[in-house]
Amino acid sequence: MSRLISYGEAIREALDQCLAADSDVVVMGLGVPDPKGVFGSTLGLQVRHGPDRVLDIPLSENAVTGVALGCATTGMRPVVVHQRVDFTLTSFEQIVNQVAKWRFMFNGQMSVPLVIRMVVGRGWGQGPQHSQSLQALFAHVPGLRVIMPTTPYDAKGMMIAAVESDDPVVCLEHRWLYGISDEVPEERYVVPLDEARVVRSGTDITLVGVSYMTLECLAAAEMLAEVGIHAEVIDLRSIRPLDTRTLVSSVERTGRVLIVDNGHVVGGVSAEVSAVVVEGAFDRLEAAPERMGFPDHPTPTSPALADGYYPLPHEIATRAATIVGESVSFEPADRGIRRLDQPNPNYQGPF
Amino acid sequence: MIEEAIADLYPDQEMRCPVHLSIGQEAVAVGVCDGLGIDDLVLSGHRSHAHYLAQGGSLPRMLAELYGKSTGCTGGLGGSMHLTDLGAGFLAATPIVGSSVPIAVGAAFAAKVKGNGRLVAVFFGDAAMETGIVHESINFAVVHALPVLFCCENNLYSVYSAMEVRQPSHRSIASLARGHGIRTLVGDGNDVEEVANLADDAYRSIRSGEGPVFLELSTYRWREHCGPNYDNEIGYRSVEEFEAWLSSDPIEVLAGRGAWDERAADVEDIAAEIRSAVEFARKSSFPDPATAQYPVLGSSRA
Numbered sequence: 001m002s003r004l005i006s007y008g009e010a011i012r013e014a015l016d017q018c019l020a021a022d023s024d025v026v027v028m029g030l031g032v033p034d035p036k037g038v039f040g041s042t043l044g045l046q047v048r049h050g051p052d053r054v055l056d057i058p059l060s061e062n063a064v065t066g067v068a069l070g071c072a073t074t075g076m077r078p079v080v081v082h083q084r085v086d087f088t089l090t091s092f093e094q095i096v097n098q099v100a101k102w103r104f105m106f107n108g109q110m111s112v113p114l115v116i117r118m119v120v121g122r123g124w125g126q127g128p129q130h131s132q133s134l135q136a137l138f139a140h141v142p143g144l145r146v147i148m149p150t151t152p153y154d155a156k157g158m159m160i161a162a163v164e165s166d167d168p169v170v171c172l173e174h175r176w177l178y179g180i181s182d183e184v185p186e187e188r189y190v191v192p193l194d195e196a197r198v199v200r201s202g203t204d205i206t207l208v209g210v211s212y213m214t215l216e217c218l219a220a221a222e223m224l225a226e227v228g229i230h231a232e233v234i235d236l237r238s239i240r241p242l243d244t245r246t247l248v249s250s251v252e253r254t255g256r257v258l259i260v261d262n263g264h265v266v267g268g269v270s271a272e273v274s275a276v277v278v279e280g281a282f283d284r285l286e287a288a289p290e291r292m293g294f295p296d297h298p299t300p301t302s303p304a305l306a307d308g309y310y311p312l313p314h315e316i317a318t319r320a321a322t323i324v325g326e327s328v329s330f331e332p333a334d335r336g337i338r339r340l341d342q343p344n345p346n347y348q349g350p351f
Numbered sequence: 352m353i354e355e356a357i358a359d360l361y362p363d364q365e366m367r368c369p370v371h372l373s374i375g376q377e378a379v380a381v382g383v384c385d386g387l388g389i390d391d392l393v394l395s396g397h398r399s400h401a402h403y404l405a406q407g408g409s410l411p412r413m414l415a416e417l418y419g420k421s422t423g424c425t426g427g428l429g430g431s432m433h434l435t436d437l438g439a440g441f442l443a444a445t446p447i448v449g450s451s452v453p454i455a456v457g458a459a460f461a462a463k464v465k466g467n468g469r470l471v472a473v474f475f476g477d478a479a480m481e482t483g484i485v486h487e488s489i490n491f492a493v494v495h496a497l498p499v500l501f502c503c504e505n506n507l508y509s510v511y512s513a514m515e516v517r518q519p520s521h522r523s524i525a526s527l528a529r530g531h532g533i534r535t536l537v538g539d540g541n542d543v544e545e546v547a548n549l550a551d552d553a554y555r556s557i558r559s560g561e562g563p564v565f566l567e568l569s570t571y572r573w574r575e576h577c578g579p580n581y582d583n584e585i586g587y588r589s590v591e592e593f594e595a596w597l598s599s600d601p602i603e604v605l606a607g608r609g610a611w612d613e614r615a616a617d618v619e620d621i622a623a624e625i626r627s628a629v630e631f632a633r634k635s636s637f638p639d640p641a642t643a644q645y646p647v648l649g650s651s652r653a
Contacts, residue, residue: 026464053464062453066453067460069454072457073457074462107425145648
């Protein structure tokens with residue numbers, strides 16, 4: 001039985017069902033049991049499952065990551081939650097040196113069933129230290145699985161798969177996705193952690209979206225359809241490992257690819273996707289792969305500056321049309337918002 | 352004797368990994384692990400051979416690991432700085448200073464949630480007290496009253512950097528720990544009986560649910576920070592200081608009160624065990640790069 005629920009509710013339901021199904025699952029993070037419940041994704045969990053299994057933490061991200069690793073390798077399945085990617089950086093030492101290498105450096109004698117959730121901020125002046133989208137940093141490290149679910153359906157299914165996985169899983173959740181709703185089954189189900197998904201079929205060009213950028217790619221594909229360009233849209237979902245088969249097979253059919261990352265272009269995930277496509281479908285490419293993403297500077301705070309920071313659907317569509325060889329300039333769609341620092345009129349900050 | 356054997360064999364260049372020898376610091380390891388069982392867990396840092404062996408870790412598998420062999424305790428993937436023997440209750444040693452401390456706290460957290468009566472002990476040095484993560488870890492353990500012993504081996508040096516350039520002289524490590532509201536004990540780390548008594552005292556209060564204990568033990572590293580040699584000639588510590596600590600060697604301390612009974616037959620038994628372990632390590636095969644399966648990721652639970 002499906003019903004329409006939000007991204008945050010989908011994650012909350014996934015965690016709730018994991019906590020109910022397995023007494024080894026624990027959820028910890030700053031603000032997890034507070035009245036806001038990490039944008040709703042942990043609301044009510046402590047009341048249902050108790051303060052021993054759903055807990056707030058000291059503001060010690062690095063140690064808490066080590067604590068979670070210590071739990072994970074001695075029989076528990078912890079989920080650590082950070083309200084921003086940026087806050088996770090103080091735990092990079094534990095994640096890279098210990099969590100990612102634990103299984104390897106002890107020759108497979110121990111596993112680390114650990115999920116690390118973190119929210120990517122955007123808009124309303126989040127600025128340099130509240131809106132980083134650092135999936136490329138995590139994806140560089142062997143031993144981690146890195147996921148960025150876009151839809152509430154995938155958020156629930158991938159979160160359950162992540163908790164059930166015997167590997168450490170880093171999950172980056174875009175703040176603006178919390179505002180979207182989707183048909184989500186009530187029952188427990190899993191979505192694989194290593195598969196991209198073709199969310200719209202097309203023949204002329206492949207648009208590869210990462211996280212929120214998948215929605216922007218879908219909007220761009222609508223614009224392109226109006227001028228007779230049929231774009232295929234792939235929601236990457238799994239950043240590590242990359243689903244090479246789905247990416248290559250799509251580009252083999254379309255011959256062209258535009259990768260739109262929710263992150264910096266330089267040294268980013270779009271570079272890796274591009275390399276995979278070139279290596280796997282070189283003979284079938286009719287144009288060089290192209291990339292869009294964040295510019296080569298941190299996120300500015302003022303709405304006047306932040307407005308130009310993120311790729312927008314009409315920019316994606318214009319770029320795609322150029323790659324296909326059509327000279328079409330698309331106009332911005334009217335989203336009913338005052339500035340581009342909000343996804344819709346309902347989102348009014350403050351974070 | 353084991354560490355001396357390693358030091359003697361190291362110049363052969365067959366043990367091709369950094370070694371941080373425990374010579375001089377053995378009493379801490381023996382005294383602290385004496386009160387632990389194989390269902391308890393021990394973690395350590397870069398200088399971990401004594402801790403691993405005192406907790407009952409396999410000597411042949413440790414030496415094979417130093418030789419990079421497939422029979423090593425991590426199959427040649429870890430070396431001297433990444434020891435484990437789960438059957439003996441030695442969870443892990445990893446060499447980033449302070450970094451294994453929260454993992455011990457996590458193992459203690461799991462023990463508390465599961466209610467299995469397990470106790471966890473973690474060894475680290477004086478310099479670890481300069482890292483943020485150790486303080487974060489002690490705070491977490493105190494907040495949750497976790498069954499963990501923090502054992503700080505104060506050997507006065509971080510590589511070649513002396514205490515006075517790293518910590519204020521008017522503030523002791525123990526007082527720093529006490530600031531976290533943790534029960535803190537201080538003792539002579541070269542006196543194995545004193546260490547064992549302090550550890551037993553700590554374990555009693557931990558097992559009775561009174562929360563974690565911090566134990567600061569003074570001791571001294573005889574050889575260089577990393578490698579088989581003595582290094583007094585390079586000038587970071589004085590010969591007088593070194594000789595003073597030599598005279599309070601753990602065995603001298605015991606002998607001084609008539610508590611050391613060295614029997615030639617025991618010494619020969621140990622020497623034979625070491626020879627046998629070295630032979631095992633040397634004769635074992637290297638892991639085969641052609642067939643190596645690197646355990647980077649596991650499989651998902653169904």
